[in-house]
Amino acid sequence: MEFHREALEIVLAAGRELTGRRGADHIKEKGHTDYVTEVDVRVQQFIFRELSKIDPGAQFLGEEKDNSGVDMNGRVWILDPVDGTTNFIHDFQHSVVSLACSERGRITSGIVYDPYRRECFEAQEGWGAFLNKRPVSVSKAAELSQCLIAVGTSPGHRERADESFRKMRAVYDRCQDIRRVGSAALELCYVACGRLDGFFEERLKLWDYGAAGLILREAGGWIQADERQVAAGTPGIREELLGIVWDEMDRELYSGKRERM
Incomplete structure (x- = not known):
């Protein structure tokens, strides 16, 4: 480029x-x-x-x-x-x-x-x-039980806290552990290089994930993003993670489609 x-x-x-x-x-x-x-x-x-x-x-x-x-x-x-x-x-x-x-x-x-x-x-x-x-490349994690997952708390949208923390708990119950670094771009890059296996957060902007999203895809991972939420990870955990964190409205929107940015 x-x-x-x-x-x-x-x-x-x-x-x-x-x-x-x-x-x-x-x-x-x-x-x-x-x-x-x-x-x-x-x-x-x-x-x-x-x-x-x-x-x-x-x-x-x-x-x-x-x-x-x-x-x-x-x-x-x-x-x-x-x-x-x-x-x-x-x-x-x-x-x-x-x-x-x-x-x-x-x-x-x-x-x-x-x-x-x-x-x-x-x-x-x-x-x-x-x-x-x-x-760099993403890890070989094939299911959440093998994963360390980063989460975002969307502190600017605390009206969504109950739903956000519900999703975090659901992921926590199925993965090895969760982490909160506080920089979506850095967390996505950590997924890209295999330090983390997945990430999700609500209410992010394009400047939060645009650069890191490309880095992650080029490292063999996936990212699915819209104005409501972002989820990303290794290929093996895509369906499992999205099944937990992706809102029903977004699942309908993206059904059968590839991620877009």
Whole structure:
């Protein structure tokens, strides 16, 4: 994919802003349990400014901007400057920079960088998935009883807590254990490299899972996503996991279809 290498260098440079933490205590509340720091804004501004130099015809979709005029039929860079902002505020060092490129509505490039561990996950459509330039693939887990599953609590939608925790309990009862890292992009990448076997969370946005979703698919996994929920994992647990966590409305919508992004 054009510009992938240049975009990778921009993301790596931006990662220093997370570890430096300058402005981490300058916090604005966007909504209940939904925060933005000075670092989120500065990283987004830096990445979009540098991308505009190498790809002046592109559009930009980001968590910390008005996206109402973005036409997804063109080329769009999709950014979460700090995925795991609550983690970042507390210096719980599991936050990443997540950048994807969409062309005509299809994700073709994805980069997720964890600056604390200096781990860079990346993929281009059709070229496989990599962690620090080494190929990665999902685990061979074939049923939930073999799995470590990551879950999201959707803290911005606490009206859904009873249903979300019901699903978590149902999965917990059938898997080896569950984990909550607090960054959907990082958790999806951990599924891609075999550290986790599956993931699900409600009410995510495209910038939360776009880049990591491509990385996961290129690593041999699957992801099913819409505006209500996201589920992902190894091929062997797809039907079992979806049977528990996917809402009836979504099962009807996706019946007989492949995942789409």
